[in-house]
Structure formats: structure tokens, C-alpha cells
Amino acid sequence: GDSVTQMEGPVTLSEEAFLTINCTYTATGYPSLFWYVQYPGEGLQLLLKATKADDKGSNKGFEATYRKETTSFHLEKGSVQVSDSAVYFCALSGRDTGRRALTFGSGTRLQVQP
Amino acid sequence: SAVISQKPSRDICQRGTSLTIQCQVDSQVTMMFWYRQQPGQSLTLIATANQGSEATYESGFVIDKFPISRPNLTFSTLTVSNMSPEDSSIYLCSAGPRTENTEAFFGQGTRLTVV
Numbered sequence: 001g002d003s004v005t006q007m008e009g010p011v012t013l014s015e016e017a018f019l020t021i022n023c024t025y026t027a028t029g030y031p032s033l034f035w036y037v038q039y040p041g042e043g044l045q046l047l048l049k050a051t052k053a054d055d056k057g058s059n060k061g062f063e064a065t066y067r068k069e070t071t072s073f074h075l076e077k078g079s080v081q082v083s084d085s086a087v088y089f090c091a092l093s094g095r096d097t098g099r100r101a102l103t104f105g106s107g108t109r110l111q112v113q114p
Numbered sequence: 115s116a117v118i119s120q121k122p123s124r125d126i127c128q129r130g131t132s133l134t135i136q137c138q139v140d141s142q143v144t145m146m147f148w149y150r151q152q153p154g155q156s157l158t159l160i161a162t163a164n165q166g167s168e169a170t171y172e173s174g175f176v177i178d179k180f181p182i183s184r185p186n187l188t189f190s191t192l193t194v195s196n197m198s199p200e201d202s203s204i205y206l207c208s209a210g211p212r213t214e215n216t217e218a219f220f221g222q223g224t225r226l227t228v229v
Contacts, residue, residue, distance in 0.1 A: 032211075032215050032216075034217055036220075042222060042223075043118075043120075043206060043220040043221055043222040043223045044157075044206070044220040045220075046217045046219075049217055051215040089156065089157070093211055093215075093218075100145045100162075100210075100211055101145075101147050101159050101162060101208075101218075102157075102208075102211075102218050104156045104157045105156060106155070106156045107155075107156050
């Protein structure tokens with residue numbers, strides 16, 4: 001079945017540091033890929049998405065590129081802020097229309113220090 | 115997009131009791147799901163809430179423990195029955211995605227503590 005593997009956290013960075021959170025996936029066909037963010041005490045919010053190979057999703061300074069050859073969707077940001085402290089989830093939506101639920105990675109907690 | 119209202123936002127319950135969580139979507143959606151997020155863990159799909167028919171449960175989850183209702187295209191409930199401390203989790207309602215290329219939307223979650 002489909003699966004998503006994320007790097008373990010927590011990731012602790014200083015403000016303005018470069019961020020990479022690795023995400024790789026296993027799926028049949030060509031899934032759509034998502035990054036969701038969960039701020040403390042809140043639900044999940046979509047951060048960005050990519051629906052086909054070589055697509056780049058971007059939002060709020062975050063970027064991720066759909067790499068079919070490496071089955072990866074790594075999240076990057078050039079300069080993190082304290083307000084980016086949250087848990088980040090990589091997820092995929094498979095092409096099996098009988099199962100539209102997302103498959104999530106384990107989540108990576110990011111802590112940004114001033 | 116879809117806005118999802120979930121309530122209660124949190125509760126502390128006695129073991130052996132049941133809690134019903136409500137999920138209201140501001141527009142009609144075909145697919146609604148219920149997830150569990152145990153402390154420090156990722157999201158695990160409990161079931162797909164089907165409108166007008168019985169929910170479809172994932173392996174490890176059963177209807178007697180997690181009965182789900184879906185009376186229409188904008189509303190669903192999840193009941194956590196005969197609770198034990200192991201049921202302490204965040205329960206999240208989700209709507210969509212409408213297609214394989216679109217995102218799912220989530221409620222704020224219900225933080226349940228069983229004592």
C-alpha cells in the first residue's frame with residue numbers, strides 16, 4: 001500500500017537558518033503530494049501541494065518539488081522564523097478513487113529559536 | 115475550500131463513558147473522514163464516513179467502538195465508546211479531497227483525555 005516516510009524530529013534551528021525536511025513516498029502510479037502544517041493546539045492546514053512530476057509547490061517562503069525519479073517531496077525554506085515552529089506532515093493522495101483519504105508521514109516537529 | 119467546525123474542542127472523560135464528536139462542514143462534500151492522532155504521533159485513519167450508509171472502517175477500528183453517523187453531505191459524528199485511557203488522543207474530522215489533485219480540509223480537532 002501507499003506510505004510516506006519523513007525525517008525524524010525534532011529539528012531545532014536558529015532564526016534565519018535554512019530548513020530541509022526530507023520526505024519520500026511509496027505509491028502506485030502518480031500520487032498528488034502535500035505538505036500540511038500543524039501549529040500548537042490547532043488542526044492541520046495545507047502548506048503546499050504538487051500534483052505531477054516536476055511540479056513545485058510554494059507558499060509562505062516554503063517550497064517542495066515533486067521528484068518522481070527519487071520519489072521525494074522535500075520541504076525547504078531559505079530563512080526560517082520563530083513563527084514557523086510547528087509540526088510538518090508530508091502526505092499523499094493516491095490515484096485509487098475508491099480511497100480518497102490521505103496517507104500521512106510521521107510528522108516532523110520544527111523548533112526555531114530566536 | 116471548506117471550513118470545518120468540530121466540537122467539542124477538548125474534553126476530559128471518565129473511563130467507561132462515551133463521547134460524541136460533531137463535525138460540520140460549510141459546504142456539501144462527498145468524502146468525510148475521521149482520523150486519530152495519538153500523542154506525538156501521526157494521523158491514523160479511523161474510517162470513511164459514508165452518507166446514507168455504514169462507515170468504512172480501517173483495520174484495527176470497529177463500529178462498536180467508534181460508531182459513526184453521516185446523515186447528510188455536511189455533517190458527521192464520531193462516538194468513542196466505553197473509553198479507556200488508551201483512547202486519549204486528538205480526533206480530527208476531514209473533508210475531501212474532491213479529486214486526487216485537490217487537498218483535504220481539517221477541523222481543529224478534539225483533544226480527548228480519558229481518566
